[in-house]
Amino acid sequence: MAPFNPRLLSDGLNRGPRRKSAEEYINGVLSGNRVILSQAITLTESTRPEDQELASQVVHACLPHAGNSLRIGITGIPGVGKSTFIESFGQLLLERGHKISVLAIDPSSERSKGSILGDKTRMEALTREENAYIRPSPSGGSPGGVARKTRESIILCEAAGFDRILVETVGVGQGETIVHSMVDFFLLLMLPGAGDELQGMKRGIMEMADGIAITKSDSGNDKRAKIAAADYRRALELFPPADHGWKAEVILTSAVTGMGLDEVYSLLENFQESMKENGFFEKRRKGQAVYWMNEYLSELVRNRILENRDSRQYRQEIQERVTGGTLSPFEAAAMLLEHALKDRS
Amino acid sequence: MAPFNPRLLSDGLNRGPRRKSAEEYINGVLSGNRVILSQAITLTESTRPEDQELASQVVHACLPHAGNSLRIGITGIPGVGKSTFIESFGQLLLERGHKISVLAIDPSSERSKGSILGDKTRMEALTREENAYIRPSPSGGSPGGVARKTRESIILCEAAGFDRILVETVGVGQGETIVHSMVDFFLLLMLPGAGDELQGMKRGIMEMADGIAITKSDSGNDKRAKIAAADYRRALELFPPADHGWKAEVILTSAVTGMGLDEVYSLLENFQESMKENGFFEKRRKGQAVYWMNEYLSELVRNRILENRDSRQYRQEIQERVTGGTLSPFEAAAMLLEHALKDRS
Numbered sequence: 135m136a137p138f139n140p141r142l143l144s145d146g147l148n149r150g151p152r153r154k155s156a157e158e159y160i161n162g163v164l165s166g167n168r169v170i171l172s173q174a175i176t177l178t179e180s181t182r183p184e185d186q187e188l189a190s191q192v193v194h195a196c197l198p199h200a201g202n203s204l205r206i207g208i209t210g211i212p213g214v215g216k217s218t219f220i221e222s223f224g225q226l227l228l229e230r231g232h233k234i235s236v237l238a239i240d241p242s243s244e245r246s247k248g249s250i251l252g253d254k255t256r257m258e259a260l261t262r263e264e265n266a267y268i269r270p271s272p273s274g275g276s277p278g279g280v281a282r283k284t285r286e287s288i289i290l291c292e293a294a295g296f297d298r299i300l301v302e303t304v305g306v307g308q309g310e311t312i313v314h315s316m317v318d319f320f321l322l323l324m325l326p327g328a329g330d331e332l333q334g335m336k337r338g339i340m341e342m343a344d345g346i347a348i349t350k351s352d353s354g355n356d357k358r359a360k361i362a363a364a365d366y367r368r369a370l371e372l373f374p375p376a377d378h379g380w381k382a383e384v385i386l387t388s389a390v391t392g393m394g395l396d397e398v399y400s401l402l403e404n405f406q407e408s409m410k411e412n413g414f415f416e417k418r419r420k421g422q423a424v425y426w427m428n429e430y431l432s433e434l435v436r437n438r439i440l441e442n443r444d445s446r447q448y449r450q451e452i453q454e455r456v457t458g459g460t461l462s463p464f465e466a467a468a469m470l471l472e473h474a475l476k477d478r479s
Numbered sequence: 480m481a482p483f484n485p486r487l488l489s490d491g492l493n494r495g496p497r498r499k500s501a502e503e504y505i506n507g508v509l510s511g512n513r514v515i516l517s518q519a520i521t522l523t524e525s526t527r528p529e530d531q532e533l534a535s536q537v538v539h540a541c542l543p544h545a546g547n548s549l550r551i552g553i554t555g556i557p558g559v560g561k562s563t564f565i566e567s568f569g570q571l572l573l574e575r576g577h578k579i580s581v582l583a584i585d586p587s588s589e590r591s592k593g594s595i596l597g598d599k600t601r602m603e604a605l606t607r608e609e610n611a612y613i614r615p616s617p618s619g620g621s622p623g624g625v626a627r628k629t630r631e632s633i634i635l636c637e638a639a640g641f642d643r644i645l646v647e648t649v650g651v652g653q654g655e656t657i658v659h660s661m662v663d664f665f666l667l668l669m670l671p672g673a674g675d676e677l678q679g680m681k682r683g684i685m686e687m688a689d690g691i692a693i694t695k696s697d698s699g700n701d702k703r704a705k706i707a708a709a710d711y712r713r714a715l716e717l718f719p720p721a722d723h724g725w726k727a728e729v730i731l732t733s734a735v736t737g738m739g740l741d742e743v744y745s746l747l748e749n750f751q752e753s754m755k756e757n758g759f760f761e762k763r764r765k766g767q768a769v770y771w772m773n774e775y776l777s778e779l780v781r782n783r784i785l786e787n788r789d790s791r792q793y794r795q796e797i798q799e800r801v802t803g804g805t806l807s808p809f810e811a812a813a814m815l816l817e818h819a820l821k822d823r824s
Binding site: 212423457465 | 535538539542543545546556557627630631634765768769770771772773775776777778779780797798801802804805806807808809810811812813815816819
């Protein structure tokens with residue numbers, strides 16, 4: 135018997151059933167077993183080296199069975215109604231025979247890992263559906279770490295047979311860019327009658343959008359929604375043409391009446407068809423894979439240098455000059471790199 | 480005479496007056512010359528190695544004269560009224576005898592470097608003031624690059640005698656986290672009557688805030704503003720206590736009537752006083768310097784590895800397996816690192 139290790143007591147993976155073998159996880163995921171899918175995702179989120187090794191095997195084996203889905207990123211400012219939109223649109227996807235998976239990304243939480251208002255009551259109707267799989271945001275860590283976990287969740291869900299993956303940003307933060315870098319279609323939700331919003335959004339987000347859905351456009355808001363739609367359409371025309379030739383469309387929607395959801399569905403299908411035809415669908419996915427390879431490499435390398443024992447004392451000295459205010463952080467970084475390279479040659 | 484180099488023609492630095500010597504920049508900045516301050520900031524934003532070398536000398540020499548300011552980050556969702564708040568609050572700072580500098584951060588722009596609605600008409604009244612210096616966001620580049628440029632701008636402005644530095648986020652994206660990592664006080668602007676907003680903001684941003692100002696709280700909105708303030712105060716109480724012991728306050732403001740701006744000013748002064756007293760002011764700045772040193776080191780190292788000729792072919796092979804879908808980006812990153820380290824030993 136192994137000696138007593140108090141760390142095991144506080145590790146979630148050890149409180150539940152024993153870890154399975156790689157084959158058990160792989161076969162379970164490929165057969166569409168939701169319980170095992172959940173356990174496999176939990177495994178990818180673990181920080182224990184043994185778990186990471188095992189998770190890496192499982193993801194590697196699932197990779198050839200993944201990719202057969204449309205990955206849809208959904209973002210929008212707080213209060214725009216992301217959850218209710220996903221709840222309604224998710225139902226429509228289920229009616230059309232899709233198997234859907236809803237993942238969330240929240241890399242912005244710095245201090246607490248909880249939420250003020252619980253996540254548990256969100257998307258209640260969807261959680262009861264056989265063909266829907268809802269997974270909350272992986273907790274904390276670096277943006278690279280959150281990205282890795284979410285990308286691996288996408289692969290596992292696809293290998294388990296889900297063909298529409300919705301990736302939702304939670305809160306306001308870095309989530310938008312991360313999500314944009316891992317989906318096929320980027321849907322931006324906007325409130326009706328938001329002339330002010332337009333000004334704030336002048337750069338970045340709107341340009342990433344493959345489609346804009348104006349939420350809460352039902353009666354009472356219909357006039358403001360139409361004005362907003364016209365504003366956004368006008369703004370979209372000011373952008374330089376995207377390299378894939380797709381023009382983002384603006385659609386009025388209401389999660390309450392179901393208005394516009396059909397149109398959003400058609401937009402997604404048209405997008406998928408024409409992007410597969412012109413080769414951009416594959417090209418975008420390949421570019422994203424290389425992007426994440428580079429991002430993750432950077433994270434790994436930095437961890438390695440900072441943990442290098444030989445340079446620890448030099449690093450300490452440099453750091454003291456930085457905190458003492460006689461060396462800028464950027465000069466210091468250049469010096470550390472110089473030192474690390476000299477050290478090895 | 481040097482041979483004709485067409486690149487020089489398109490380089491902004493060469494269109495204006497000739498580059499100065501390091502001494503001229505340093506003396507100009509330290510004497511508070513705004514024209515030379517602008518030129519020095521432009522120099523830090525240049526991507527030419529000679530300019531970067533020169534900029535590094537200038538920043539290094541200014542470093543001992545920097546730091547004597549309160550650095551205030553200002554963020555909020557699109558439409559909240561950041562520019563008008565800064566315009567009014569900036570006037571108040573000027574009346575109290577401060578010299579203010581307004582910097583902007585926008586790392587989210589991926590495709591275009593322009594803006595839909597021009598930045599030039601913003602803060603018109605402030606731009607006419609002797610003791611105010613307004614600088615738009617440095618263009619594009621990596622988040623690390625944007626951070627470096629903005630941090631160096633802060634140092635140069637402080638060395639030039641500005642004692643209140645306002646750093647504003649533009650658009651929605653990664654700006655909030657970057658700004659939070661380089662300021663002393665993080666002010667979050669919120670709209671009145673935004674119960675929905677609260678839900679979306681459940682993690683991250685609100686927890687970073689040292690203060691919340693509700694904008695547009697003048698008559699017509701006053702009832703909704705009060706309800707919102709109560710909501711936010713209630714939410715703030717749910718957070719775990721911050722390590723510096725400061726409790727974020729919520730203030731009702733109006734840029735039109737000037738309501739609440741005095742209170743925001745007092746809040747900032749109280750914050751500065753009590754954080755200097757308990758030592759957290761210095762501690763936070765030191766922690767930020769180390770954070771940026773690490774971030775920038777990571778960026779430098781990654782660039783170096785990706786440009787290494789010896790590993791280029793191996794990298795090409797790995798990348799093809801990633802884009803071919805038989806290797807995950809994260810496995811690939813681990814393999815590249817392994818290879819690079821083996822290569823050198």
